[in-house]
Amino acid sequence: MLLIMQPPLPPQNPLFTELSPKSQTDTAPYFSSILVLALFSLSLPLPQPKNVSPETTLFLPSRPQLLAGKYLGYDFASVSWAPLGNHWRNLRRISSLEILSAGRLQILSSIRVDEVKLLIRRLFSDENQTVEMKSVFFELTLNVMMRIIAGKRYYGDNVAGVEEAKKFKEIVEDTFRYSGASNMVDFLLVLSWFGIGGTEKKLKELHVKRDSFVQNLIEEYRTNAENGQSYDSDDSKKKTFIEVLLSLQEKEPHDYKDETIKSLMLLPYLHCIINETLRMYPAGPLLVPHESSEECMVGGFRVPRGTMLLVNLWAIHNDPRIWEDPAEFKPERFEGFQGVTDGFKLMPFGTGRRSCPGEALATRVVGLALGSLIQCYDWERLKYVRYCQEGGASNAMIFHILLLITFWVVANHFRNKIKNLPPTPFPTLPIIGHLYLLKQPLYRTLSKISARYGPILLLKLGSRRVLLVSSPSAAEECLTKNDITFANRPNLLVGKHLGYNYTSLLWASYGNHWRNLRKISSLEILSTNRLQAFSFARVDEMRSLIHRLYRSQNQIVDMKSVFFELILNVIMRMIGGKSYCGEKLKGVESKEFRQIVAESFRLGGASNLVDFLPVLRWIGYGGLEKSLLVLQEKRVRFMQRLLEEHKTKMSSDEGKDKNLDGQGKKTMIEVLLSLQESEPEYYTDDIIISLMLVILTAATDTSAGTMEWAMSLLLNNPDVLKKAQTEIDHQIGSDHFIDESDLAKLPYLHCIINETLRLYPAGPLLLPRQSSEECMVGGYRIPRGTMLLVNMWAIQHDPKIWEDPTEFKPERFEGFEGVRDGFKLMPFGAGRRSCPGEGLALRMVGLALGSLIQCFDWETPDKRMVDMTEGPGLTLPKAHSLQAKCRPRPTMLKLLSQL
Numbered sequence: 001m002l003l004i005m006q007p008p009l010p011p012q013n014p015l016f017t018e019l020s021p022k023s024q025t026d027t028a029p030y031f032s033s034i035l036v037l038a039l040f041s042l043s044l045p046l047p048q049p050k051n052v053s054p055e056t057t058l059f060l061p062s063r064p065q066l067l068a069g070k071y072l073g074y075d076f077a078s079v080s081w082a083p084l085g086n087h088w089r090n091l092r093r094i095s096s097l098e099i100l101s102a103g104r105l106q107i108l109s110s111i112r113v114d115e116v117k118l119l120i121r122r123l124f125s126d127e128n129q130t131v132e133m134k135s136v137f138f139e140l141t142l143n144v145m146m147r148i149i150a151g152k153r154y155y156g157d158n159v160a161g162v163e164e165a166k167k168f169k170e171i172v173e174d175t176f177r178y179s180g181a182s183n184m185v186d187f188l189l190v191l192s193w194f195g196i197g198g199t200e201k202k203l204k205e206l207h208v209k210r211d212s213f214v215q216n217l218i219e220e221y222r223t224n225a226e227n228g229q230s231y232d233s234d235d236s237k238k239k240t241f242i243e244v245l246l247s248l249q250e251k252e253p254h255d256y257k258d259e260t261i262k263s264l265m266l267l268p269y270l271h272c273i274i275n276e277t278l279r280m281y282p283a284g285p286l287l288v289p290h291e292s293s294e295e296c297m298v299g300g301f302r303v304p305r306g307t308m309l310l311v312n313l314w315a316i317h318n319d320p321r322i323w324e325d326p327a328e329f330k331p332e333r334f335e336g337f338q339g340v341t342d343g344f345k346l347m348p349f350g351t352g353r354r355s356c357p358g359e360a361l362a363t364r365v366v367g368l369a370l371g372s373l374i375q376c377y378d379w380e381r382l383k384y385v386r387y388c389q390e391g392g393a394s395n396a397m398i399f400h401i402l403l404l405i406t407f408w409v410v411a412n413h414f415r416n417k418i419k420n421l422p423p424t425p426f427p428t429l430p431i432i433g434h435l436y437l438l439k440q441p442l443y444r445t446l447s448k449i450s451a452r453y454g455p456i457l458l459l460k461l462g463s464r465r466v467l468l469v470s471s472p473s474a475a476e477e478c479l480t481k482n483d484i485t486f487a488n489r490p491n492l493l494v495g496k497h498l499g500y501n502y503t504s505l506l507w508a509s510y511g512n513h514w515r516n517l518r519k520i521s522s523l524e525i526l527s528t529n530r531l532q533a534f535s536f537a538r539v540d541e542m543r544s545l546i547h548r549l550y551r552s553q554n555q556i557v558d559m560k561s562v563f564f565e566l567i568l569n570v571i572m573r574m575i576g577g578k579s580y581c582g583e584k585l586k587g588v589e590s591k592e593f594r595q596i597v598a599e600s601f602r603l604g605g606a607s608n609l610v611d612f613l614p615v616l617r618w619i620g621y622g623g624l625e626k627s628l629l630v631l632q633e634k635r636v637r638f639m640q641r642l643l644e645e646h647k648t649k650m651s652s653d654e655g656k657d658k659n660l661d662g663q664g665k666k667t668m669i670e671v672l673l674s675l676q677e678s679e680p681e682y683y684t685d686d687i688i689i690s691l692m693l694v695i696l697t698a699a700t701d702t703s704a705g706t707m708e709w710a711m712s713l714l715l716n717n718p719d720v721l722k723k724a725q726t727e728i729d730h731q732i733g734s735d736h737f738i739d740e741s742d743l744a745k746l747p748y749l750h751c752i753i754n755e756t757l758r759l760y761p762a763g764p765l766l767l768p769r770q771s772s773e774e775c776m777v778g779g780y781r782i783p784r785g786t787m788l789l790v791n792m793w794a795i796q797h798d799p800k801i802w803e804d805p806t807e808f809k810p811e812r813f814e815g816f817e818g819v820r821d822g823f824k825l826m827p828f829g830a831g832r833r834s835c836p837g838e839g840l841a842l843r844m845v846g847l848a849l850g851s852l853i854q855c856f857d858w859e860t861p862d863k864r865m866v867d868m869t870e871g872p873g874l875t876l877p878k879a880h881s882l883q884a885k886c887r888p889r890p891t892m893l894k895l896l897s898q899l
């Protein structure tokens, strides 16, 4: 007599109150699973497994939140992946009672016998032919399971489902490939940011395939039911699993959503593809990972809550201390032994609450199939296939690697403390260190890290040690007491390729060579005297810009280009006596150089991954070096042209002793070429070109960017713009254009520039430096060769230092002189490697802003607020360049018409 047992249905589930906030969201699978729980009571407590101590049960039942559980486990709501709790208990009960209980297995035994018979018959007709046994067993198992679940067969005579079965076979193979604890992305999240692995994408695709496969089965059943067909009409007790669940769904549609049914239907497939010998080749060599739901003790050690547990079953099953000749296939060792579990030394189906619920079915199918095949046929081997052993070995290796990583992380953390190194964010991962914490924009991410761990931090960015400081006092200590120690620049790839192998002014190490270059640049181009001497060039360029804007009034102007061309022309005239942009000048060259500068800043700086993980160079990652070489070639070609032009002119009689600007001032190239004449070995063409390139590159993007941010802020704050115009009207009037000498009379304009440089410093992390010897910062020991990043952006946005730090309030600088306030406002850096172009930049920004405000009224093209999003790059550029329209101010019309 056959007996079917159904679980009692309680009126209400008292455990609803225990549900966590996450489980109360309305994600369909989870919610519906919880409703299922409301219907099925917990009146039958699961038996506590033998030999499992209370300590270890804490560990066993939960599952870690791995990617496989998210995508294949219906967001951790399926029976395999749900965390320990009522929801999981209920799903487990349904699956056990509806498909895998001893009672149901007994009822459905005819299906298994039938399928084995059909297989035997097929093999009989294929006598003496080679048979691929893996497929034979797979087809058998699938047919058995499909008949139990959906009442249909996929393989055999008169069956049309082979294509569908092929699809399912792929699904099963992929499921095993991407499930479990061996996806590196689960442990190194950073890999997914670098797009390495792509496991997540594959899991997403696999989930879609699995879901639609099972949904089709349900739909097929529904259609057939509507047409009055039934698969297993011979015996109502032999109802398929879908039938059982769908009839429950009919009664309680809310509680039995399709998602719940699907997540349950997928379970038996996964657990029942057992086709290897259980001790030597356990189908789950590391079991399925568990996670501890609270702290517990194992082997006398404290194991924290949330620790993932991997039981290396393969190692236990192959341990020579437990098994004699473990690598030998000796079935005799189990003579007289009942069952498939022997304490904890043999447990191919796991043990405890999360053990395999398909154990009974699997052993029956495997037993019946094997027995019948052996009974009916003689077999001979074609080739010996080393099979699961390889998989088992690789899993054991992963386990040992994980152990090593954990040990390394913990040891590294304590080592820092013992050595009196600054605090470091936890954990420091092997190889990548803290790179996993970084994302663009860097200064914002680093600022968050400092807010969490402190203003003096030691980061490990791949192979480099980085000291990150983000408080005025720490910055002061680095740039005053330790200024010489930190006067080197790190050897980054950009310094090698764009900095003439670390010999340019920007990238050279602190020493005689750097001192000499700095002296030339300061004396010959950036000293107060030289700046004064070339003020005519700036005024001249400014006038020509005003003229162009006057003629294109009411048209939309790209302000970034306007500012860039202005500063490029000014510097070009100081360097080589010619300006590059504007209507009468060579626009093509200007565009070319602008691209060169933009590219230099894009590839430059401290955020190239290859600088921190040199190993990436060997695997050809990113091709950064190639891009740098191409760029450098363009830069050099551009400057070489200019230099040759000057050499030709100077060698001609006409050019001798005559400056090229025509104003009685020697240009920088002339000075350098005359130095070359006296000391040709030192002042090579390369040295001259590299100096010109540094000055041009460092000056253009920084100054143009500051002007663009300032104009954007003014357009978004019309009151401030009005106030600045009023100041100019009162102090300068409208009878002459603003001159550099007028700037001292415009303190409010100065406040606007300071506030712009505070909010949007062109060097948000200054430029990276490197310590030449061991030193102390904040009481911590800083080893030699440590890279220094001063997060000026964080300091200038620190709410402890600045009231409303994100607000544009020029008034906060009223009564304040200069552009440096101790170490809390320092947009040009400090110390020996601070910006030598500060004087020029302030003059240019002041003159440009003052003139544009004096001559024109401004608005955005669509009268909307300017988008202030920051773009990626070293100099804090705007993500979208500023577009604006100008109208001449009525009071200035007379002057403008005289241009």
Ligand code: HEM
Pocket (backbone or CB within 6 Å): 505, 506, 507, 518, 526, 694, 695, 698, 699, 700, 702, 703, 706, 761, 762, 763, 766, 767, 768, 827, 828, 829, 830, 832, 833, 834, 835, 836, 837, 838, 840, 841
């Ligand atoms: C608003 C405009 C500018 C800003 C905000 C700015 C900012 C900076 C900063 C923060 C540094 C790094 C300082 C450090 O490491 O402590 C720097 C370095 C430098 N700047 Fe500027 N800068 C500007 C304009 C200019 C101009 C106009 C020039 C040249 C004409 C220039 C030439 C340089 C050079 C050559 C260095 C490297 C100095 C060295 O390594 O010895 N900068 N600048």
